Amino acid sequence: MTDDDLRRLRHEQGNIRDAYGLWGTDDLTAGCRAGAAVAGFGGDPGTLDDIAANLAEVRRIAGRAADIVAGLRDRGVAVGWAGDTQVEAAEAVEALHSGIHGLLDTLGSVPGRVRAYAMVIERWRTADLAAADALLDVAANAARMTTLGHLPDPSTYDAERMSALHQRAVRAIDDRVAGHRAVTEAGRDLASHLRDQAAQARGRRLAGAPLSALDAVVLTEAGSDWRSADLGVLTPAQAERAAAALTGLGDADRRAMLVLLRAAASPEQRAYLMKALAAGYPVGEVAAFDSLIAAHGDDGPWLAARLGPFDLDSGPAPAAGPGWSQGQLPTCVAASTVAARAAVDPIYALRLTTGGRPDDPAHDNPAAFRERWRAEQLQVYDDGRDLLQKIRGSDGMTSGQSTAIANEQIGAHTGATYRNVPVDSMDGRSDLLPRIEAAVDDGFPVPVTTRNEEAAHQMMIIGHQGDELQIYNPWGYTFWVSADAFTEGDIGHGDAGLPGMPVSVRLPERTG
Numbered sequence: 001m002t003d004d005d006l007r008r009l010r011h012e013q014g015n016i017r018d019a020y021g022l023w024g025t026d027d028l029t030a031g032c033r034a035g036a037a038v039a040g041f042g043g044d045p046g047t048l049d050d051i052a053a054n055l056a057e058v059r060r061i062a063g064r065a066a067d068i069v070a071g072l073r074d075r076g077v078a079v080g081w082a083g084d085t086q087v088e089a090a091e092a093v094e095a096l097h098s099g100i101h102g103l104l105d106t107l108g109s110v111p112g113r114v115r116a117y118a119m120v121i122e123r124w125r126t127a128d129l130a131a132a133d134a135l136l137d138v139a140a141n142a143a144r145m146t147t148l149g150h151l152p153d154p155s156t157y158d159a160e161r162m163s164a165l166h167q168r169a170v171r172a173i174d175d176r177v178a179g180h181r182a183v184t185e186a187g188r189d190l191a192s193h194l195r196d197q198a199a200q201a202r203g204r205r206l207a208g209a210p211l212s213a214l215d216a217v218v219l220t221e222a223g224s225d226w227r228s229a230d231l232g233v234l235t236p237a238q239a240e241r242a243a244a245a246l247t248g249l250g251d252a253d254r255r256a257m258l259v260l261l262r263a264a265a266s267p268e269q270r271a272y273l274m275k276a277l278a279a280g281y282p283v284g285e286v287a288a289f290d291s292l293i294a295a296h297g298d299d300g301p302w303l304a305a306r307l308g309p310f311d312l313d314s315g316p317a318p319a320a321g322p323g324w325s326q327g328q329l330p331t332c333v334a335a336s337t338v339a340a341r342a343a344v345d346p347i348y349a350l351r352l353t354t355g356g357r358p359d360d361p362a363h364d365n366p367a368a369f370r371e372r373w374r375a376e377q378l379q380v381y382d383d384g385r386d387l388l389q390k391i392r393g394s395d396g397m398t399s400g401q402s403t404a405i406a407n408e409q410i411g412a413h414t415g416a417t418y419r420n421v422p423v424d425s426m427d428g429r430s431d432l433l434p435r436i437e438a439a440v441d442d443g444f445p446v447p448v449t450t451r452n453e454e455a456a457h458q459m460m461i462i463g464h465q466g467d468e469l470q471i472y473n474p475w476g477y478t479f480w481v482s483a484d485a486f487t488e489g490d491i492g493h494g495d496a497g498l499p500g501m502p503v504s505v506r507l508p509e510r511t512g
Helices: 003-018 022-037 045-075 089-143 159-198 213-221 236-248 251-263 267-278 283-296 300-306 332-344 346-354 366-384 387-392 399-409 426-442 483-488
Strands: 416-422 446-451 456-465 468-473 477-482 501-510
Touching (some): 003 022, 003 159, 045 089, 236 426, 251 267, 251 283, 267 283, 283 300, 283 346, 300 346, 332 346, 332 446, 332 456, 332 468, 346 366, 399 416, 399 501, 426 446, 426 468, 426 483, 468 483
Antiparallel strands (some): 416 501, 446 456, 456 468, 468 477
């Protein structure tokens, strides 16, 4: 079953409802045949129940591992070092503790979700088959009242019988639409939940790097908290790019990078170094970046405040850092893009927040940051607009210009290529939603253009948890809206002055 199947059923639902009376016999026949021809839904409830049982068993085994690690953590471990980056033993135990608890949380809800999906399929499958059979039967009976291929046959037409056939067909097609909608929505909910949980299974993302398994766990768990939705410093996509970049280094650069990682004062500092590598910087620039943050390497809040405006795909309700607002400038496209780049590129973020001179009072202060932030968004805005816009004095940027600067500012540091995708209907937004969720789950910001009767605006979708999307508004804050709000066409968050109808998104596709 596909989204196209549901669209076909809805189309035939309209045709069947309009096919009544003497001149409706042929249309009713055709609509019922087409409605019956749409495939049913796949999925075997028994197999899904087996999968749920296997997942529950995996969680039971993970629970035993958690008890062992918890015992180690409670007793404490002697000072020691392990792994290619020489992580401290206590760090390793803490990371394992966080990782296993994250796995337990992930697996805790999945078996029930799979069983619920199986129940939806089981509930609707029999009804759907019966409805399809009913449509075929109506089609056969209506055809007997049709002659010459498509004209009503007065000799066999029976108004009362036609009315009964029409009512039966409407009930049958309504049942098929309801069943397919229910199974589609249940499948989307399950897929969304599984993607959400998969984003938390992070250790495998560094599996290709020339690091020990212990290093991979410590790095990917850096900054995460199993008690919340905070997924840590490295997004899944960044972890994959960091692993690929580390693997692709020459011997000398790899040794130099490992020296930096070993000397780091905390897992968070190591993770930011890997994040810089993932953003495409050579080892020499990563080393220069490390020299600027090393004095605060064990200060997580200091690092977070200066190396990004917000955590991508974090929750439950963080706000953008102080000053990350476009102010009164017509620069929503540029401002949201600059902030998104800062979220994926810690070297760029440090330049914005400190001018590249952390701890220098003349540069590392809120007022100086605001001036740099203002200048940077104006530079990106000015460079991204064409001569005609400047001559006319018109404000704003087009979706095409937004796509271009997203590729220049974000895509160049994430390995993604952005393309503009217009959306003008509820079905279009519904179809696009899973791709948006998958993108932000991996750590790719998604620019979204919204409109109201008076204006257009660009915001940035930066997170996804459960059935909610996290959005950065360049007016200086982040907020959460339901996925249903996006589908229904209003992500204004109750703010009458905020254009809320999504009309296009810039969707990222991995290219490297």
